[in-house]
Amino acid sequence: MSQHEVDGIASNGRVRVGEQRPGGRAARVRSDVLAATATLLNTVGYEQLSIEDVADEAGVHKTTVYRRWSSKAELVADAVRRNAEQAVPMPDTGSLLGDLQVLGRNVVANIGSEGGSLRSRSIVAASTGSDELMAELHSFWAERLATSEVIVDRAIERGELPDGTDANLVIEAVVGPIWLRLLLTGEPIDADFADRIADLVAAGATVR
Amino acid sequence: MSQHEVDGIASNGRVRVGEQRPGGRAARVRSDVLAATATLLNTVGYEQLSIEDVADEAGVHKTTVYRRWSSKAELVADAVRRNAEQAVPMPDTGSLLGDLQVLGRNVVANIGSEGGSLRSRSIVAASTGSDELMAELHSFWAERLATSEVIVDRAIERGELPDGTDANLVIEAVVGPIWLRLLLTGEPIDADFADRIADLVAAGATVR
Numbered sequence: 001m002s003q004h005e006v007d008g009i010a011s012n013g014r015v016r017v018g019e020q021r022p023g024g025r026a027a028r029v030r031s032d033v034l035a036a037t038a039t040l041l042n043t044v045g046y047e048q049l050s051i052e053d054v055a056d057e058a059g060v061h062k063t064t065v066y067r068r069w070s071s072k073a074e075l076v077a078d079a080v081r082r083n084a085e086q087a088v089p090m091p092d093t094g095s096l097l098g099d100l101q102v103l104g105r106n107v108v109a110n111i112g113s114e115g116g117s118l119r120s121r122s123i124v125a126a127s128t129g130s131d132e133l134m135a136e137l138h139s140f141w142a143e144r145l146a147t148s149e150v151i152v153d154r155a156i157e158r159g160e161l162p163d164g165t166d167a168n169l170v171i172e173a174v175v176g177p178i179w180l181r182l183l184l185t186g187e188p189i190d191a192d193f194a195d196r197i198a199d200l201v202a203a204g205a206t207v208r
Numbered sequence: 209m210s211q212h213e214v215d216g217i218a219s220n221g222r223v224r225v226g227e228q229r230p231g232g233r234a235a236r237v238r239s240d241v242l243a244a245t246a247t248l249l250n251t252v253g254y255e256q257l258s259i260e261d262v263a264d265e266a267g268v269h270k271t272t273v274y275r276r277w278s279s280k281a282e283l284v285a286d287a288v289r290r291n292a293e294q295a296v297p298m299p300d301t302g303s304l305l306g307d308l309q310v311l312g313r314n315v316v317a318n319i320g321s322e323g324g325s326l327r328s329r330s331i332v333a334a335s336t337g338s339d340e341l342m343a344e345l346h347s348f349w350a351e352r353l354a355t356s357e358v359i360v361d362r363a364i365e366r367g368e369l370p371d372g373t374d375a376n377l378v379i380e381a382v383v384g385p386i387w388l389r390l391l392l393t394g395e396p397i398d399a400d401f402a403d404r405i406a407d408l409v410a411a412g413a414t415v416r
Binding site: 121128134137138166172178187201 | 330350377380
């Protein structure tokens with residue numbers, strides 16, 4: 001273990017090392033572990049994922065993982081967070097409809113693939129039996145919805161939407177039906193569906 | 209066992225007895241078993257539910273249950289079906305907005321309660337590990353979405369919606385965000401939320 005790594009976590013046991021030293025070894029280790037976690041979630045799902053396998057996949061010792069994440073639920077939530085930031089970035093197309101279409105298409109691509117479906121379904125399933133994982137998921141979603149507000153804020157600035165539009169409602173209306181298909185109805189999840197739901201929601205928000 | 213009951217199932221091993229003899233003993237047994245199943249789903253959830261406990265709760269012998277339902281997944285799907293018919297009847301208020309509000313509020317009441325939440329979450333969780341249960345759920349949802357089309361059909365007849373409006377999309381847009389809150393975000397599920405999502409979707413569908 002390098003002195004840098006020790007310093008990186010010494011000041012605070014729960015500190016996100018990668019946020020302190022974006023270019024350092026600690027940040028690389030963190031990134032590798034989260035990428036390995038995402039890979040395993042996409043291939044074996046939540047229940048079968050073990051810290052040992054994550055460490056193997058990331059090429060680090062398992063104590064390195066245990067030192068940074070206090071539990072599997074916390075590690076998985078961080079992996080989900082990082083995955084969402086990369087796979088579902090907030091669009092800025094210049095129009096509400098364009099932004100909601102891109103958002104919907106990115107969600108479709110992220111959870112509709114074979115790996116994304118396994119990851120997403122297995123985490124939801126496990127959360128019903130784990131208060132800790134459920135709390136992590138709720139935090140993740142609160143952050144994502146807050147991040148997504150920028151889409152509505154910009155539409156208000158452009159005069160496309162009235163002041164006071166409920167940003168969360170607009171985002172939930174686009175994202176909810178996609179998850180409904182994944183978790184309940186089993187109907188196809190594709191870009192066409194994302195476009196149609198974005199159309200409906202953009203039209204509904206605009207006339208209000 | 210009465211001769212009626214034997215006759216009721218003799219012609220077809222999978223026949224829904226209640227559909228043949230709506231007032232007979234077989235229909236009452238079927239109704240009691242499904243009500244008992246729903247009660248147990250609401251109190252112990254899917255994994256903990258056993259056919260023995262269902263039989264006890266319904267006051268019938270377990271062979272009576274096994275004779276009518278070939279598996280726990282099939283029994284639970286029938287209980288979910290019956291519950292949905294009773295708890296989420298298709299509204300006919302005279303307007304699209306009114307119908308979507310009532311639909312949303314009924315879904316909220318049905319899955320947002322403590323028992324409804326346990327039932328719904330535990331079934332979704334179990335479906336990720338059971339192809340049979342997942343197939344039953346997909347069938348149930350296909351039926352529910354088809355049944356819900358009447359809301360959009362009547363709105364088209366009234367001239368509120370254009371011909372060719374995608375009925376499934378409208379229903380999914382109302383129902384999806386409620387399930388998103390239940391299964392993922394943990395945000396409150398209440399009548400106010402149902403009204404706001406119904407407003408958004410009715411407005412979006414109307415202007416298309």
